[in-house]
Amino acid sequence: MTRTSNLFLKAIGVLVCLIAAIAFMPQARAERIKDLGTFQGVRPNQLTGYGLVVGLAGTGDDAIQYATEGMKGVAARFGLTLPQGVNPALKNAAAVLITAELPAFSKPGQRLDVTVSALGKAKSLRGGTLILSPLRGADGQIYAMAQGNLAVGGLGVSGADGSQVSVNVPSAGRIPGGATVEQAVATGFDTAPTLTFNLAEADLTTALRVADGINRAFGDRRARAMDAVSVTIDAAQGAEERILMMGLIENIEIKPAEAPARVIVNARTGTVVINGAVRIAPAAVAHGKLTVSVKESPTVVQPAPFSQGQTAVEQSSTINVDEERRPVIDFKGGASLADIVKAVNAIGASPADLVEILGALKQAGAMKAELVVL
Template identity: 85%
Template sequence: MTRLFRFLLPLLALIAAPAHAERIKDLGTFQGVRPNQLTGYGIVVGLAGTGDDSIEYTVQGMKGVVSRFGLTLPAGVNPALKNAAAVLVTADLPAFSKPGQRLDVTVSALGKAKSLRGGTLIMTAMRGADNEIYAMAQGNLAVGGLGVSGADGSQVSVNIPSAGRIPEGATVERAVATGFDTAPSLTFNLSEADLTTALRVADGINKTFGDRRARAVDAVSVAIDATPGAEERILMMGMIENIEVTPADAPARVIVNARTGTVVINGAVKIHPAAVAHGKLTVSVNESPRVVQPAPFSQGQTAVEQSSSISIDEQKKPMVNFKGGASLADIVKAVNAIGASPADMVAILEALKQAGAMKAELVVL
């Protein structure tokens, strides 16, 4: 390993970082080297009357807790558990975690509990997707929310008092086998699928090590030949992560959030020759009813006479001519010149795409 490191270190020093280069570790992850989700069902005790009360599954959970200590509640006895609550406990088990390491856990109320403030989580088994136990959780909750209720039913809540965290509240009991040290090859998966980026990552690895050990399998995966053994592979993975490559430019894309009116246009969007005219028509209807009195000693009656006035205001905006190859700056400048709102901008972009003048993907959130 020492000889390999001494041979490859000068190669890394000779690699010049291109403009806008990114480290490979920021573009994706190695297959199998990932966190795993853990979940557990537990009971929180010590609450100040803000628990689940007499919910059946909370009672069953409490019976399971006390049964660990040889205590059996009489049949038909369902205690009112205002000071206890059924909860779900979640955590992420990082890659390469070893028994004895600590994890942060999140505790969330499952039933009618109003607040978990001041509660203590009883020892809870944390299971993975294979239903095996990988950690045990227990501890006092840190709750950032606050909930207060009055006798008349009025309530005031600050943040979310029915969920909290236990820093380092779980202990790892079993390691997850990644298999990275025995697999025939390593696989690096990009976060975003792109054929050009996958080819550049493989090329960057091959140039660094001076061989053809890396090859792009598809738009996401890059397969890397590696000798068996955890020590050699860890060294190689660490060096690969710090290689800098220039990712491919993002495809032309316009993102529209229809709920907030936010429009985001990336720099790859280009406009072909087109002319855009935008105007605003405002119609106002004013109602001014007036009371009409009859003449003295006549047979007439007091009545309300309607009086309406309608006005039309049309703001004329100049037609904007987009020259071929207009950039993002040109688009923004032209849209600001005609005074278009975000909603109007969406209509203009949709019209440009329908007219074939904008070759970009239009994504509506």
């Protein structure tokens, strides 16, 4: 075999190894645009309502005024009029607040899950039934009607001597599919001159990459990043064309920008979270612990016989100072999250100690990261 053939075979071998290395390299993390935010106007809406739950086993509101008025209104709805000055005893009924979420594009006839919570002194809603109640949006319009039997996961029992036992929260429950949509919410997305996509987390780099990804997918310049949150997209009029375009945009994959270096500290629980972007400049840290203890050992001193003296207490104090010796941590330039965790574990620092160390590093200018204290 000639020398040229050997060189050719070696070149082929190198090329094969290079291709294999590229194949097994970790690929850049890509996210779908739909996982990074939402289109403006395409969002759920909160609904609330007031109602009465009946059929309780003596765990209701008794004769609270707003519950009484609500029961009178329910009776009047069926053509019944209660005598003047007569207030019904409502131990078997309870005034409640009803909450639900109306998803985007909900249409009349669709079912919603509702949550029912006691408004007054009701001890338990277990076994109750919600009477037909309207659910209103922020504009005061009725968008759904709720009714049904409650599913309550809690349990409350009380004794004659005042003792009580509660499991979970018996004063709140849910009605799966307990509301029916009566009116659709006008989003206006099909008539606006443009569509706006809003990122869940503000980031200029990610907004630019979203706009660039949309433009590359459609082969034009229809998308523009307006700020760190919003991307404006030119769209044709009509719901059908816009829905098609929105569906295509949602599934475009881009690589979002890396999160800024950040350290989250919960001072109440001692929880410390450090993201992978945190780096430490060259620094040395010494974290010691000084313990001072004072021990009192009083001694009773008796006078000599027939000395006219008095019994006295002689104080004796012992003071100890114990300073725990811990090694100095030497952070090299560019120390990563793994280096920080390894060094802190080596000296046995507690979460409270870690908070002090990180705060001191930031004050010294050795940690270029945002320190967030919850």
